[in-house]
Amino acid sequence: MYDTHELTRKLQKNNGSKIVLLVGDGLGGLPLEPGGKTELETAKTPNLDALAARGTLGLSTPVLPGIAPGSGPGHLGLFGYDPLKYQIGRGVLEALGIDFELGPKDVAIRGNFCTLDADGKITDRRAGRIASEIGAKLCEKLDRIQIPGVEVSVRPVKEYRLVIVFRGDGLEGDVDDTDPQATGVPPLTAVARSAGSNKTAEICNEFLRQAREVLKNDAPANFLTMRGIDRLPHIPTFEEVYGLRAGAIAVYPMYRGLARLVSMNVLDAGLTLSDQMDRLEKSWNDFDFFFIHFKYTDSTGEDGNFAAKVQRTEELDSCIPRITALKPDVVIVTGDHSTPSKMKSHSWHPVPTLLAADTCRFDGSTAFGEAQCLRGGLGQFEAKHLMLLALAHAGRLEKYGA
Amino acid sequence: MYDTHELTRKLQKNNGSKIVLLVGDGLGGLPLEPGGKTELETAKTPNLDALAARGTLGLSTPVLPGIAPGSGPGHLGLFGYDPLKYQIGRGVLEALGIDFELGPKDVAIRGNFCTLDADGKITDRRAGRIASEIGAKLCEKLDRIQIPGVEVSVRPVKEYRLVIVFRGDGLEGDVDDTDPQATGVPPLTAVARSAGSNKTAEICNEFLRQAREVLKNDAPANFLTMRGIDRLPHIPTFEEVYGLRAGAIAVYPMYRGLARLVSMNVLDAGLTLSDQMDRLEKSWNDFDFFFIHFKYTDSTGEDGNFAAKVQRTEELDSCIPRITALKPDVVIVTGDHSTPSKMKSHSWHPVPTLLAADTCRFDGSTAFGEAQCLRGGLGQFEAKHLMLLALAHAGRLEKYGA
Numbered sequence: 001m002y003d004t005h006e007l008t009r010k011l012q013k014n015n016g017s018k019i020v021l022l023v024g025d026g027l028g029g030l031p032l033e034p035g036g037k038t039e040l041e042t043a044k045t046p047n048l049d050a051l052a053a054r055g056t057l058g059l060s061t062p063v064l065p066g067i068a069p070g071s072g073p074g075h076l077g078l079f080g081y082d083p084l085k086y087q088i089g090r091g092v093l094e095a096l097g098i099d100f101e102l103g104p105k106d107v108a109i110r111g112n113f114c115t116l117d118a119d120g121k122i123t124d125r126r127a128g129r130i131a132s133e134i135g136a137k138l139c140e141k142l143d144r145i146q147i148p149g150v151e152v153s154v155r156p157v158k159e160y161r162l163v164i165v166f167r168g169d170g171l172e173g174d175v176d177d178t179d180p181q182a183t184g185v186p187p188l189t190a191v192a193r194s195a196g197s198n199k200t201a202e203i204c205n206e207f208l209r210q211a212r213e214v215l216k217n218d219a220p221a222n223f224l225t226m227r228g229i230d231r232l233p234h235i236p237t238f239e240e241v242y243g244l245r246a247g248a249i250a251v252y253p254m255y256r257g258l259a260r261l262v263s264m265n266v267l268d269a270g271l272t273l274s275d276q277m278d279r280l281e282k283s284w285n286d287f288d289f290f291f292i293h294f295k296y297t298d299s300t301g302e303d304g305n306f307a308a309k310v311q312r313t314e315e316l317d318s319c320i321p322r323i324t325a326l327k328p329d330v331v332i333v334t335g336d337h338s339t340p341s342k343m344k345s346h347s348w349h350p351v352p353t354l355l356a357a358d359t360c361r362f363d364g365s366t367a368f369g370e371a372q373c374l375r376g377g378l379g380q381f382e383a384k385h386l387m388l389l390a391l392a393h394a395g396r397l398e399k400y401g402a
Numbered sequence: 403m404y405d406t407h408e409l410t411r412k413l414q415k416n417n418g419s420k421i422v423l424l425v426g427d428g429l430g431g432l433p434l435e436p437g438g439k440t441e442l443e444t445a446k447t448p449n450l451d452a453l454a455a456r457g458t459l460g461l462s463t464p465v466l467p468g469i470a471p472g473s474g475p476g477h478l479g480l481f482g483y484d485p486l487k488y489q490i491g492r493g494v495l496e497a498l499g500i501d502f503e504l505g506p507k508d509v510a511i512r513g514n515f516c517t518l519d520a521d522g523k524i525t526d527r528r529a530g531r532i533a534s535e536i537g538a539k540l541c542e543k544l545d546r547i548q549i550p551g552v553e554v555s556v557r558p559v560k561e562y563r564l565v566i567v568f569r570g571d572g573l574e575g576d577v578d579d580t581d582p583q584a585t586g587v588p589p590l591t592a593v594a595r596s597a598g599s600n601k602t603a604e605i606c607n608e609f610l611r612q613a614r615e616v617l618k619n620d621a622p623a624n625f626l627t628m629r630g631i632d633r634l635p636h637i638p639t640f641e642e643v644y645g646l647r648a649g650a651i652a653v654y655p656m657y658r659g660l661a662r663l664v665s666m667n668v669l670d671a672g673l674t675l676s677d678q679m680d681r682l683e684k685s686w687n688d689f690d691f692f693f694i695h696f697k698y699t700d701s702t703g704e705d706g707n708f709a710a711k712v713q714r715t716e717e718l719d720s721c722i723p724r725i726t727a728l729k730p731d732v733v734i735v736t737g738d739h740s741t742p743s744k745m746k747s748h749s750w751h752p753v754p755t756l757l758a759a760d761t762c763r764f765d766g767s768t769a770f771g772e773a774q775c776l777r778g779g780l781g782q783f784e785a786k787h788l789m790l791l792a793l794a795h796a797g798r799l800e801k802y803g804a
Contacts, residue, residue, distance in 0.1 A: 030761065034455070035455075035764055063802055064404075064409070064790060065780075065787040065791050066789075066790030066793060066794035067794070067802045068802065070802065073802055083803065087803065088804070343761065348790075348791075348794045348799075349761075350781075370763060371764075371765070374765060374781075
């Protein structure tokens with residue numbers, strides 16, 4: 001498999017141009033009935049339609065045909081990183097999702113509080129879904145656990161879910177889950193799958209030994225299991241592979257975390273799209289590339305709320321004039337995957353994509369929607385190639401070969 | 403190159419849904435004149451057209467653009483096995499084609515009866531194309547050859563063609579053909595290309611030594627040459643990679659053999675498409691996935707008979723109501739390759755494909771034909787990805803990554 005970053009490292013050039021990547025999470029949809037319109041096609045999107053008319057449309061495949069991606073692989077693809085090559089463990093993603101700044105020496109673990117009976121057997125794998133406040137207090141207690149040679153961090157996520165991070169030298173992440181995925185049996189001991197991870201397994205077991213003591217009077221949350229024990233994957237930086245100084249404007253921690261994974265600069269902003277536009281305007285001169293993330297096209301899709309997804313799509317449309325007023329050289333509007341409200345979940349359906357630049361070849365598009373994208377000039381393409389198109393239209397790639 | 407089966411092994415889930423893959427062999431065609439219609443477009447296919455209207459169309463590339471596949475790679479691709487990775491030797495395919503049940507210890511060889519002159523030089527590489535009955539009798543004689551440590555089977559195929567199978571421990575299939583591809587020269591000795599195949603080469607030569615004696619009075623078929631000496635490739639089972647219990651309903655031995663290669667359950671049926679539908683109905687509760695093979699869209703194409711291929715396509719259409727009456731979650735109608743009657747041969751042209759499921763994104767198709775497939779929502783895709791789409795639409799794949 002060729003590595004597109006080998007190409008972009010060689011061909012990149014800096015001409016001062018600017019690229020905006022606006023991601024409507026889960027943007028792609030489905031009609032409710034055969035022959036009907038999707039959420040994007042139903043929404044009134046005059047600004048996106050005007051952009052489509054002077055741009056080029058297409059449909060992107062996030063991973064492979066038929067594969068519905070999570071947010072991690074979905075965004076890595078948009079950032080131009082092969083999502084089959086760069087895989088992110090559950091523990092790492094959970095840590096990113098609570099804004100925990102993972103470093104290269106960290107092993108991140110997703111924890112679940114659970115209930116043990118007098119014999120040490122699990123009676124409830126979610127500790128009766130304890131309230132988030134209780135979980136947070138228990139995490140504070142666990143955060144005080146000390147293990148020689150490593151720094152221990154324990155943070156609450158929600159209800160019975162927590163994140164544990166071990167920071168230290170020589171920690172590999174190749175350790176099996178301790179969650180037996182069943183009740184009536186004791187939790188498993190952490191077991192390394194490779195010699196390099198023996199130290200991590202030992203630390204996990206020492207942590208669990210102390211945690212059993214710390215939590216012994218906290219039933220129903222009188223113990224915890226560990227899942228998705230993993231390290232940060234080694235990912236080359238956005239600036240190194242593309243020569244772009246990148247700023248990320250995302251409200252949700254998960255997406256700030258994903259941007260941080262490729263070493264984008266994560267910028268502070270308020271909670272609304274309008275706040276994000278304020279930040280974009282203020283930071284305009286500081287970066288070459290902006291990743292702007294809008295969550296609500298996904299969450300309304302996950303809720304199965306077609307009308308709300310339409311409304312959120314219209315909200316996304318309304319921010320376009322503030323972006324184009326800044327005169328970026330390239331504007332891309334797309335999603336990390338589809339989230340059809342009909343399915344109430346992420347799906348594998350190709351994702352509507354709009355690229356607008358002065359170098360676009362006219363493809364006759366008049367509106368931004370799945371049907372027009374299917375006939376658009378970008379065709380159906382792999383999401384990981386989108387950054388090549390962005391750089392090309394920004395005039396940031398030299399010719400390949402003589 | 404990524405292995406899609408690594409993904410499907412991890413992501414597969416069983417929700418009890420059902421998939422039907424109906425293969426019209428050689429389905430794709432060409433118009434006889436520029437601007438004309440193909441066989442599929444000419445045929446009256448009201449049932450396929452209705453399915454197209456509620457489904458999604460596309461064109462599949464069996465191997466690579468420009469590559470016309472044989473039945474083996476054509477079907478492996480449809481079954482989701484990379485046809486460039488899993489290669490099937492000529493001997494193995496020939497054995498499959500006569501319903502010989504190959505096992506993991508078998509080396510299969512295609513044999514050609516030939517004529518030797520008094521000096522042992524080949525004068526006719528096809529032994530005057532002897533009648534099939536004569537070939538069959540000679541095979542009975544050869545089948546009695548005994549070689550210590552291996553089981554020898556010799557079976558007739560047609561005219562001068564036969565299959566030889568050696569079953570024994572430690573037999574590899576890396577042995578050169580003994581057919582010199584020329585007359586006026588003696589047949590070659592079997593030579594191993596690798597040390598592990600020395601035993602096989604020795605057995606081939608011992609077989610040939612005895613065969614020369616057995617056939618000495620049978621001119622023009624007084625000897626034979628060997629080609630395509632090979633073992634079964636190691637192919638993971640359909641059930642293991644997809645979690646699908648698969649039933650194959652195919653009339654011709656070759657296609658039953660190809661289904662057996664991926665460990666589908668080969669079901670008995672009569673000779674007509676209607677018999678095949680009877681079998682489908684009777685076995686409906688026993689399997690998750692059905693592969694139904696219809697040969698005659700290919701054979702009529704090979705014959706160069708446009709009108710007959712149109713008629714056979716209409717016959718294929720007529721079975722659709724019996725399939726949809728069973729309410730499968732996903733119906734796919736496609737071919738393993740194109741066989742344009744204009745060319746009288748397999749071709750490389752992308753293959754019309756129809757996928758119907760409740761999760762289809764409407765692509766505006768109104769009929770099943772090459773022109774509409776070109777504009778269809780599946781786009782032009784690699785045949786080996788079709789199973790991913792089938793699984794996705796059947797709700798049988800978990801999300802990839804978190």
